Amino acid sequence: MGRTIAEKILAAHTEMEDFKEGDIIKVDIDLALANDITAPIAIQAFRSKGFDKVQDPSRVVFVLDHFTPNKDIESAQQCKLVREFAREYGIEGLFEGGEAGIEHALLPEIGLVVPGDLVIGADSHTCTYGALGAFSTGVGSTDFAAALVTAQAWLRVPESMKFIFKGELQEWVGGKDLILYLIGDIGVDGALYKVLEIEGPAISSLDMSNRLTMTNMAIEAGAKTGIIAPDDVSEFYVTQRSSRSYKLFRSDPDAHYVSIREYDCSNIEPQVAFPHLPENTRGISEVGDILLDQVFIGSCTNGRIEDLRLAAHIMKGQKVSKGLRCIIIPATPGVYMEAMREGLLEIFIEAGAVIGPPTCGPCLGGHMGILADGEKALSTTNRNFVGRMGHPGSEVYLANPAVAAASAITGRISSPEEVVS
Amino acid sequence: MKFKGSAFTFGDDIDTDAIIPARYLNTWEPSELAKHCMEDADPTFISRISPGDIIVAGKNFGCGSSREHAPIAIKASGISCVIASSFARIFYRNSFNMGLTIFELDEALKKIDEGDTLEVDASSGKIRNITRGEVYSSRPIPDFMQELVKDGGLLEHIKKRGSI
Numbered sequence: 001m002g003r004t005i006a007e008k009i010l011a012a013h014t015e016m017e018d019f020k021e022g023d024i025i026k027v028d029i030d031l032a033l034a035n036d037i038t039a040p041i042a043i044q045a046f047r048s049k050g051f052d053k054v055q056d057p058s059r060v061v062f063v064l065d066h067f068t069p070n071k072d073i074e075s076a077q078q079c080k081l082v083r084e085f086a087r088e089y090g091i092e093g094l095f096e097g098g099e100a101g102i103e104h105a106l107l108p109e110i111g112l113v114v115p116g117d118l119v120i121g122a123d124s125h126t127c128t129y130g131a132l133g134a135f136s137t138g139v140g141s142t143d144f145a146a147a148l149v150t151a152q153a154w155l156r157v158p159e160s161m162k163f164i165f166k167g168e169l170q171e172w173v174g175g176k177d178l179i180l181y182l183i184g185d186i187g188v189d190g191a192l193y194k195v196l197e198i199e200g201p202a203i204s205s206l207d208m209s210n211r212l213t214m215t216n217m218a219i220e221a222g223a224k225t226g227i228i229a230p231d232d233v234s235e236f237y238v239t240q241r242s243s244r245s246y247k248l249f250r251s252d253p254d255a256h257y258v259s260i261r262e263y264d265c266s267n268i269e270p271q272v273a274f275p276h277l278p279e280n281t282r283g284i285s286e287v288g289d290i291l292l293d294q295v296f297i298g299s300c301t302n303g304r305i306e307d308l309r310l311a312a313h314i315m316k317g318q319k320v321s322k323g324l325r326c327i328i329i330p331a332t333p334g335v336y337m338e339a340m341r342e343g344l345l346e347i348f349i350e351a352g353a354v355i356g357p358p359t360c361g362p363c364l365g366g367h368m369g370i371l372a373d374g375e376k377a378l379s380t381t382n383r384n385f386v387g388r389m390g391h392p393g394s395e396v397y398l399a400n401p402a403v404a405a406a407s408a409i410t411g412r413i414s415s416p417e418e419v420v421s
Numbered sequence: 422m423k424f425k426g427s428a429f430t431f432g433d434d435i436d437t438d439a440i441i442p443a444r445y446l447n448t449w450e451p452s453e454l455a456k457h458c459m460e461d462a463d464p465t466f467i468s469r470i471s472p473g474d475i476i477v478a479g480k481n482f483g484c485g486s487s488r489e490h491a492p493i494a495i496k497a498s499g500i501s502c503v504i505a506s507s508f509a510r511i512f513y514r515n516s517f518n519m520g521l522t523i524f525e526l527d528e529a530l531k532k533i534d535e536g537d538t539l540e541v542d543a544s545s546g547k548i549r550n551i552t553r554g555e556v557y558s559s560r561p562i563p564d565f566m567q568e569l570v571k572d573g574g575l576l577e578h579i580k581k582r583g584s585i
């Protein structure tokens with residue numbers, strides 16, 4: 001029987017020849033990633049177990065993005081520990097200060113991941129890089145520590161589910177809406193342990209930014225990763241950024257899928273996920289009247305330049321609703337610079353938004369935009385669990401950047417059509 | 422190994438933000454994390470449990486972030502093991518990697534009520550509900566994972582065998 005793209009990438013990274021779905025295999029990894037929250041536990045474990053060698057420092061990346069610029073003494077200590085470890089073991093891939101951006105926006109942008117790679121990251125949204133035709137998955141700190149020692153990981157060979165998106169996208173609909181729609185359909189554990197393989201004519205016409213948004217949220221359906229087979233769009237994106245050699249894998253026509261679903265995009269309007277699960281999705285026309293205290297535009301899901309352009313298009317010449325805080329955070333220094341060059345930051349500031357430096361910040365209720373009891377926020381991020389962005393009594397709604405920008409202007413969850421004629 | 426304790430039940434899709442909210446992730450001290458274990462799901466939880474007690478939950482326990490702080494907080498709180506209908510995958514691997522014992526039991530919440538006294542045999546995966554006088558079998562654990570548990574977690578396993 002044929003193999004899926006996921007199985008082919010795994011096969012290229014393991015010595016085991018005849019593995020099947022459900023088997024546990026040992027794989028060589030191309031890149032291991034950790035951040036300021038997950039790396040300290042790994043480093044602590046590495047040291048306390050008496051290890052003293054990093055197998056391949058060139059395959060290790062640390063991005064200090066969650067609680068940075070350091071929000072308190074504890075966070076500063078965590079970053080210091082990572083920095084010292086990186087120095088001691090000659091790990092050059094340390095991104096902090098003005099080089100730091102949100103890891104999953106940063107790594108593709110600066111060409112650290114290429115098609116065919118096998119990446120593990122001590123962060124659940126490591127699944128993002130599947131948009132490049134890589135196999136990438138989130139693991140824990142102990143897995144990362146093991147990768148430091150061995151440059152390997154253990155993985156259970158996952159089954160794959162196929163999702164085919166057909167038809168024309170409606171106006172104001174992007175990758176965020178397609179993936180929210182999918183999660184609304186199959187639920188937050190609809191793809192538990194499995195791979196979401198995403199394809200179809202509507203996907204071929206998406207740019208990389210929108211594709212990265214989709215695979216970013218594969219974990220929100222419980223998936224091991226989301227993956228989009230590489231094409232001209234992804235190859236162009238990668239060759240602009242990386243000089244590393246890459247491999248283009250595709251699924252065989254007779255590969256095995258546990259399920260195949262088809263969606264007609266012409267039926268999908270902008271989506272909003274209601275508290276407190278990403279699966280609680282509704283079309284924008286069914287949202288009703290929901291007043292907001294805060295709008296956040298940013299994160300590894302929707303903090304790229306394309307997202308900010310969309311938001312600026314809607315906010316240009318408009319004012320943020322009185323009493324609402326609109327916080328906008330470019331995901332990486334590169335996005336920040338480009339937004340400045342294009343005059344987007346000016347549009348945002350004139351509208352009355354707050355601009356923050358690249359950081360995860362409010363996405364995980366870390367800093368720079370925490371919600372109080374009873375407050376409601378609309379956010380372009382990926383999770384709306386209880387307490388995710390602050391007080392356990394606050395509520396988070398998820399949507400695309402166009403809906404977020406429009407809602408910042410009107411003060412309630414709104415379709416972009418209400419603001420842009 | 423045998424665990425015995427009272428069941429504390431939770432519903433479906435208990436996420437890592439409920440197990441240990443991100444606002445406490447500026448530390449990795451197990452005892453600090455334990456103080457906030459399950460706080461956003463049940464703020465009284467930590468004051469009500471005794472060493473050995475058992476968390477019982479529905480499907481997709483531990484969904485969300487990859488934070489190992491979640492199993493660390495549970496383990497450090499004195500909870501002996503977690504029984505759920507299913508686990509989110511990163512939580513599942515984290516638990517085996519760092520040595521929190523977990524069991525998958527179909528329809529766990531139908532078989533076990535809050536406050537039931539349970540006795541769990543880790544090696545056979547048999548769960549005895551003493552309150553109801555019933556015995557259930559949890560789903561078998563793959564050989565490799567059993568090996569991890571036996572070796573004392575992933576890093577000890579690597580030390581012992583020289584590789585994964």
Ligand code: SF4
Nearest residue numbers: 102299300360363364
């Ligand atoms: S932006 Fe949010 S989801 Fe993305 S890595 Fe940071 S905390 Fe995680």
